Each structure stands twice: as structure tokens, then as C-alpha cells.
Amino acid sequence: MNQLAFIILGFCLLVYILIKVKNKQFSERESLMWIFAGAIVLVFAVFPGLLDFIARFLGVYYQPTALFLLTFFAIILILLRKEQQINGLEERVKELAQQNALIMNKIEKFIK
Amino acid sequence: MRYLIIIPCYNEALNIVKVFEDLTEFIGATRLNADILAINDSSTDNTEQVLRENKICFLSLPFNLGYSGALQTGFKYAIEHNFDFVIQFDGDGQHIPTEIQKLLNAQAENDADIVIGSRFILNSGYKHGLLRSLGTKIFTLLINMICGEKITDPTSGFQILKKEVFSRYAKMGAYPRYPDANLVIQMILEGFKVREVPVKMQLRIFGVSMHAGFWNPLFYMVHMFYSIFMIIIQYGASMFHHQKSIK
Structure with a gap:
């Protein structure tokens, strides 16, 4: 039953992302990462033995801890990427604001 | 030579007219070929109206x-309007227009790329908070250790910049939030000639400084140390060559 719940969860996540992309609310490029995350949830749900294997490989004796650890790292990576994107956007917004001030000055001079 | 005097203003409605009048008087008296440009940083008071x-x-x-x-x-x-020099000037009344002449003289004598007006070479009577005084001393020491040059007032916003310098600043993708000791170090390591000249300054007339309070200077210090650390990482090799060339 647990396995079935996880399969449904992974499937729903994938469908949700695909609908968002289809409705142009989410760019294809950005959605790829989340499609990948949804696919991993599905793979773990279909093959629970895989999580056992990874937990043993990492030297973690309690399976869910391995899952939390992987999820934690994935979220940190996503956060770093988002921070990087926000910084890039901030720079672009600053440039736009500065250009706006320069253009407004030209317009005012032109009107006078 | 054409000079542009840049005055960043944030809520300086009470100070800016006096600053502008004093500057105009100085320009008139010295016949300096200079324009004055105020930059209203989205003030919440009536700076724009003034x-x-x-x-x-x-x-x-x-x-x-x-x-x-x-x-x-x-x-x-300044780039768009083809100015040769930029003079940074505060809109809060701290900087004294007649002191610009000292910066101009120092620039001409040394052919310096950047001339900083320093409050601390001579005792100008300017009073800093304890934390900022300590910070300035530490940053002076750091600049000396990293670049081998003595800059006593890296936080001074009273500066003359050559075209090469302000063009570089204008195109910097991440022009620092606090362009102080970090930028001085970076520019020295990039090979620009930085000089200091003693100037008098006075306390702001009205309003509150951006470094007021307890947390602002503390945050500023942490930020500045981090920024200098990043420059050391970025310019490690230049640092070595620069110190070697001085010796």
C-alpha cells in the first residue's frame, strides 16, 4: 500500500509539472530539474530495493535517513541555483533602473 | 578637461540646495569646466521637487x-556625455567644495587615476564612531598588508576618478554595495595609481548617515572583510607581483 501511495505521489508530481509546462507557467528549461525529481520519486517507489542499496552504500543503517539526506542535498543544490538566478536578475533590474534614469533625463531635456 | 561632479542623494532635501550653491560658487571662482549632477536615489522626501x-x-x-x-x-x-573626470561628492554637506582644489592639484601632480580626500592624514577634527574608527584603522592596515600602500581613509566618498577608472566602475557587473577598501585594493592590484590628499570635512548638516546605528556598521565591517577576502582569492597572483614591484 505504501509503495502504491509513493507511485501515485511520483506520478502526480510528474503530471502536475507537465501541465504547468503545457500552460506556459513553467519554462521547459527550469521544469527539467523537477521532472527529474519526480522521476526519482517514481523510481524509488517502483524499486524500493534501490533505496536499501543506496543506504548501505552511504553507510546509513536507517533507510529513511538516507532518503532525507539525499533530499536535503537536492534542495540545497536547488536553493543555490535559485540564489544564483536571483543575483543575476537583481543585476539586470539594476541595469534597467539605471538606463531608465538616463533615458528619462534625455526625454526631459528633449521636452524642454 | 571636463569634470562631472556626482552627488548621490537619498532624502537630502534639506541639504542639497546649500551643497549645490557652494559647489556652483566654487566652480565660478575657479572657472573649473565642471557640471553638477545629482542622482536622486528614489528619495521618500521631496528631494526631487527641490x-x-x-x-x-x-x-x-x-x-x-x-x-x-x-x-x-x-x-x-559621465561616459554618455564624454566627461574626462568624475568628482564624487556627498549630498549631505560633509564635503567642502573648496577642498576639491586639493584633489585637483594632487591628481595633476601625480597623474593619479584615483585621488581620495582623506580625513585622517592630518587631524581634520572629524569625529567617527568608535566602531568605524577601529574599522578604518583595520582596513588601512589590510590595504597596507595586501598592496603595500598607505591609504588612511578608504571609506571616504570624496574622490576624483579618471575616465579609465569610472568607465571600469560603470561596466562592473557587480559594482560593490560598499565601494570602499575593497575597491581601493582591487584598483591598486589592477594597476591603477591611487593617491590620497588631506582634506577637511564637516559633519552632515541634516538627516541620518547610512552607517548610523549599531547594526549597520557591524554589518558593514563583516561585509567588507568578506569582500576583501574574495578580492584576495581573485587577485592572489597580482597581489604577489604588486608587492614585489614595490620592493
């Missing part, structure tokens, strides 16, 4: 970019 009423040439930012963002806008204006 600038307009007094026919002061100004740019108005659509939202607050902070001191460095406003300065950088001025550098972009």
Missing part, C-alpha cells in the same frame, strides 16, 4: 539602488 525647483541637473532612479547603485548611474552618465 532639485527641480532649483534647476539642478539630476537623474531620478525609479527605486532605491543604494549609494553604490546611484554612483554607478552617475558614471554611466
Whole structure:
């Protein structure tokens, strides 16, 4: 039953992302990462033995801890990427604001 | 030579007219070929109205970019209008227009790329808070250790910049939020000639400094140390060559 719940969860996540992309609310490029995350949830749900294997490989004796650890790292990576994107956007917004001030000055001079 | 005097303003409605009048008087007396440009950093008071009423040439930012963002806008204006030098000047009445002459002389004598007006070479009577005084001393020491040069007032916003310098600043993708000791170090390591000259300054007339309070200076210090650390990582090799060339 647990396995079935996880399969449904992974499937729903994938469908949700695909609908968002289809409705142009989410760019294809950005959605790829989340499609990948949804696919991993599905793979773990279909093959629970895989999580056992990874937990043993990492030297973690309690399976869910391995899952939390992987999820934690994935979220940190996503956060770093988002921070990087926000910084890039901030720079672009600053440039736009500065250009706006320069253009407004030209317009005012032109009107006078 | 054409000079542009850039005055970043944030809520300086009470100070800016006096600053502008004193500057105009100085320009008239010395016949300096200079224009004055105020940059209204989205002030919440009536700075813009005051600038307009007094026919002061100004740019108005659509939202607050902070001191460095406003300065950088001025550098972009200076490039567009083909100025040879930029003089950074505070809008709060701290800087004294007649002291500009000292910066001009020092620039001409040394052919310096950057001339900083320092409050601390001679005892100018200017009083800093305890934390900022300590910070300035530490940053002076750091600049000396990293670049082998003595800059006593790296936080001074009273500067003359050559075209090569302000063009570089205008195009910097990440022009620092606080363009102080970190930028001085970076420019020295990039091979620009930085000189200091003693100047007098006075306390701001009205309003509150951006470094007021307890947390602002503390945050500033942490930020500055981190910024200098990043420059050391980025310019490690230049640092070695620069110190070697001085010896």
C-alpha cells in the first residue's frame, strides 16, 4: 500500500509539472530539474530495493535517513541555483533602473 | 578637461540646495569646466521637487539602488556625455567644495587615476564612531598588508576618478554595495595609481548617515572583510607581483 501511495505521489508530481509546462507557467528549461525529481520519486517507489542499496552504500543503517539526506542535498543544490538566478536578475533590474534614469533625463531635456 | 561632479542623494532635501550653491560658487571662482549632477536615489522626501525647483541637473532612479547603485548611474552618465573626470561628492554637506582644489592639484601632480580626500592624514577634527574608527584603522592596515600602500581613509566618498577608472566602475557587473577598501585594493592590484590628499570635512548638516546605528556598521565591517577576502582569492597572483614591484 505504501509503495502504491509513493507511485501515485511520483506520478502526480510528474503530471502536475507537465501541465504547468503545457500552460506556459513553467519554462521547459527550469521544469527539467523537477521532472527529474519526480522521476526519482517514481523510481524509488517502483524499486524500493534501490533505496536499501543506496543506504548501505552511504553507510546509513536507517533507510529513511538516507532518503532525507539525499533530499536535503537536492534542495540545497536547488536553493543555490535559485540564489544564483536571483543575483543575476537583481543585476539586470539594476541595469534597467539605471538606463531608465538616463533615458528619462534625455526625454526631459528633449521636452524642454 | 571636463569634470562631472556626482552627488548621490537619498532624502537630502534639506541639504542639497546649500551643497549645490557652494559647489556652483566654487566652480565660478575657479572657472573649473565642471557640471553638477545629482542622482536622486528614489528619495521618500521631496528631494526631487527641490532639485527641480532649483534647476539642478539630476537623474531620478525609479527605486532605491543604494549609494553604490546611484554612483554607478552617475558614471554611466559621465561616459554618455564624454566627461574626462568624475568628482564624487556627498549630498549631505560633509564635503567642502573648496577642498576639491586639493584633489585637483594632487591628481595633476601625480597623474593619479584615483585621488581620495582623506580625513585622517592630518587631524581634520572629524569625529567617527568608535566602531568605524577601529574599522578604518583595520582596513588601512589590510590595504597596507595586501598592496603595500598607505591609504588612511578608504571609506571616504570624496574622490576624483579618471575616465579609465569610472568607465571600469560603470561596466562592473557587480559594482560593490560598499565601494570602499575593497575597491581601493582591487584598483591598486589592477594597476591603477591611487593617491590620497588631506582634506577637511564637516559633519552632515541634516538627516541620518547610512552607517548610523549599531547594526549597520557591524554589518558593514563583516561585509567588507568578506569582500576583501574574495578580492584576495581573485587577485592572489597580482597581489604577489604588486608587492614585489614595490620592493
